[in-house]
Amino acid sequence: xxxxxxxxxxKDSMLALHIAAKEHEIACLVGVIPENPESYMFxxxxxxxxxxxxxxxxxxxxxxxxxxxxxxxxxxxxxxxQILRVDGIVIGGIESEYQRSRFAKVCExxxxxxxxxxxxxxxxxxxxxxxxxxxxxxxxxxxxxxxEEWLGRKIDEQVLKELKELNxxxxxxxxxxxxxxxxxxxxxxxxxxxxxxxxxxxxxxxxSSTMIVKDYALEEKS
Amino acid sequence: xxxxxxxxxxKDSMLALHIAAKEHEIACLVGVIPENPESYMFxxxxxxxxxxxxxxxxxxxxxxxxxxxxxxxxxxxxxxxQILRVDGIVIGGIESEYQRSRFAKVCExxxxxxxxxxxxxxxxxxxxxxxxxxxxxxxxxxxxxxxEEWLGRKIDEQVLKELKELNxxxxxxxxxxxxxxxxxxxxxxxxxxxxxxxxxxxxxxxxSSTMIVKDYALEEKS
Numbered sequence: 001x002x003x004x005x006x007x008x009x010x011k012d013s014m015l016a017l018h019i020a021a022k023e024h025e026i027a028c029l030v031g032v033i034p035e036n037p038e039s040y041m042f043x044x045x046x047x048x049x050x051x052x053x054x055x056x057x058x059x060x061x062x063x064x065x066x067x068x069x070x071x072x073x074x075x076x077x078x079x080x081x082q083i084l085r086v087d088g089i090v091i092g093g094i095e096s097e098y099q100r101s102r103f104a105k106v107c108e109x110x111x112x113x114x115x116x117x118x119x120x121x122x123x124x125x126x127x128x129x130x131x132x133x134x135x136x137x138x139x140x141x142x143x144x145x146x147x148e149e150w151l152g153r154k155i156d157e158q159v160l161k162e163l164k165e166l167n168x169x170x171x172x173x174x175x176x177x178x179x180x181x182x183x184x185x186x187x188x189x190x191x192x193x194x195x196x197x198x199x200x201x202x203x204x205x206x207x208s209s210t211m212i213v214k215d216y217a218l219e220e221k222s
Numbered sequence: 223x224x225x226x227x228x229x230x231x232x233k234d235s236m237l238a239l240h241i242a243a244k245e246h247e248i249a250c251l252v253g254v255i256p257e258n259p260e261s262y263m264f265x266x267x268x269x270x271x272x273x274x275x276x277x278x279x280x281x282x283x284x285x286x287x288x289x290x291x292x293x294x295x296x297x298x299x300x301x302x303x304q305i306l307r308v309d310g311i312v313i314g315g316i317e318s319e320y321q322r323s324r325f326a327k328v329c330e331x332x333x334x335x336x337x338x339x340x341x342x343x344x345x346x347x348x349x350x351x352x353x354x355x356x357x358x359x360x361x362x363x364x365x366x367x368x369x370e371e372w373l374g375r376k377i378d379e380q381v382l383k384e385l386k387e388l389n390x391x392x393x394x395x396x397x398x399x400x401x402x403x404x405x406x407x408x409x410x411x412x413x414x415x416x417x418x419x420x421x422x423x424x425x426x427x428x429x430s431s432t433m434i435v436k437d438y439a440l441e442e443k444s
Contacts, residue, residue: 003407028284028305029301033273033276033277033283035277035415035440048270051255051285051287054255054285054287055257055287058287059287060284060285060287060302060305061255061284061285062250062282062283062284062285063273063276063282063284063285064282065273065276065277065280065281065282080250080282082307083249083282083306083307083308083406084305084306084307085304085305085306085307086305127410144374192283193257217280
């Protein structure tokens, strides 16, 4: 099938894209354009890097404006997706039944398939794949035991060990499905180039720290 | 017909979109993603505002990565346009036969119409429409008599008068078709919101000055 891949810049959507790409053609990416970048940024950091990710993957990206209210987002996407000549859309959802069921309804309505390769997968297995094949950093933390010092850290074996420990201690979700953290994929098997961060800001509030990339470059992969 | 509109952020593509929208449905915007934003920015300033323009128009935008070499850009676009369910594409070209003929070939190849409402139109008439209905500023100047002080100026009656004088004195093209200037559309009849620039940088070289928008907001129209 010819698929569009919904991407946020984070590990789940990128991993889902890679899994789907083994069996299907990924024709383009799909992302959201928040109407108010500042407020939205807080929930989905570094959406402004979606263009860079599209360049890394050498794929066009279809961006859909949304006022940033979750209840309208799926409808906005549905309307826009009808313009694309694709047979389906791949999404990165792991456990959110709310999101999955609304997406499924939209896909049925416009007559395309919904592919959710990570749906109900073991978070540990997901994170092991991320460690093995991707270069992913934390860009937002909002959980006990995950302070600002986690921002920019690459998800590797050591990080996974610490996450498992925090999972035991505080019950944080290993893959951050409870909003404990957000990530950004700097390199992936299908990237032709990788993203190198040159400078960033950190935004803090009482419950979270967020890293906003200011300057970056796309560099050749060695 | 259902059209995609190729946009750069400047006056010509936005005016072409508005003219086409009188007879056709504009389904989405199409823009390019330069692989190297810094170098590209110099030729097409403020491409990073295309997402804001899409939000203003409440239209999805389809962005196509390109290495930024003109000869490859049209091919990249052609390949990507095949993913869109549209009957044609509207472009803002006025006089560049090189660009028009290459676009025409691409459109023929993928079986869509090319609409070029400004093609061979009188530059004076084009600029009069811009003055009347749009809020457009200069974001790059590269011509005799057009120094840095022109950056950020709105194209109004007075500016048009001065441009006509510069046309007589130095032969500059009234609509900037010779690369004399580049523009950015902050407001237009089909914008639901308008772009308000909050801060910018100016980049200078021996022959030109370029205004790069750093921060902006989308504001309600009065």
